[in-house]
Amino acid sequence: MTKYLVVEDERFAYEELKRMMQVLRPGYQLVGWAESIEQTILLLQQNKIDLMIVDIRLSDGVSFEIFEQCPVNIPIIFTTAYDEYALQAFKVNSIDYLLKPIEENELETALAKFERNHSLHSTTPQYRKLEADYLTHNKKNRFLIQIGDTFQYVETHEAAFFYSEDKYNYLHLFSGKRYIINYSLDMLEGMLDKEIFFRVSRNCIANVKAIQKSSRYFGSRLKLYFRPECPHEVLVSRNRVSDFLKWMDGIL
Structure with missing residues (x-):
């Protein structure tokens, strides 16, 4: 009910x-x-x-x-x-x-x-399996955005990274423009192509083409450098470094 x-x-x-x-x-x-x-x-x-x-x-x-x-x-x-x-x-x-x-x-x-x-957002194991199977074969290829009173879409491949800041979630394009979107990063993880996008930190999902370089950082972490530049510092946590490097190397 x-x-x-x-x-x-x-x-x-x-x-x-x-x-x-x-x-x-x-x-x-x-x-x-x-x-x-x-x-x-x-x-x-x-x-x-x-x-x-x-x-x-x-x-x-x-x-x-x-x-x-x-x-x-x-x-x-x-x-x-x-x-x-x-x-x-x-x-x-x-x-x-x-x-x-x-x-x-x-x-x-x-x-x-x-x-x-x-109505489909059930918590049953059957639904979660159905959703996972669907997303495996159907990745989100565009996003609807609002600019004033108008709506338009952007292709997912135009996204350099997604990040959360001040309780809002943003889509940041390679062009440098950014837009507020109505998806949490947890939701986006299941929607995006894992070969292209990776959850590099709690508040950032990155397109591999946007990562200019990474360098070792204090505490066995990695610091990432983006092009275009990310509005905040992005660090890959120690327990994510191995998965991140495999992803960068094309190993999923």
Whole structure:
């Protein structure tokens, strides 16, 4: 059963969302209603939640603060009376952004998108094997990116490296441009061609063609030098050095 949480500081808006959810998804279970950032964090810590419906402006601040204090990987449908938060919502784990007053058909579209994107993400061993088998033969060959109000794609081979910084994940191209993407590095590891890309550190996955050189570093680690230059220092940990060198040598 899908469990969801509503974060909304206006009671009427909450009651209307609850009513629409009971009509559109009577099989979903409402686990709680939070009116503030503090209440939301408490409910997240106490419950297993599959989906969040979150108003952006709350009585005690902006809801993005929730995810700064309590990082979660839960799909989110954002609701708001304002449209200036669209790009920031996209950077969080959002699946849709609905402007108030919310119509049933808009909520239905968002729920369908949630189900389409997340219903297969089962934790069963059978699913994990199916997913691994699929990714073995079907590597991600392009990424959708957003620039202002427009969308475009870039080919995966254009990526010099992927890295995480300040709670965001970036795709950095050989051209020097970088874009925020909605994939964690853990997700990317399973999507990318292992002959070309390697998880060189906790916060960086590199394209072999972007690594200019590596040198020995204190603590039996390796320091990597990139072209284009990486925004932060990248060190290969001691227990990853052997695998990294084999990968550089074409041994998988």
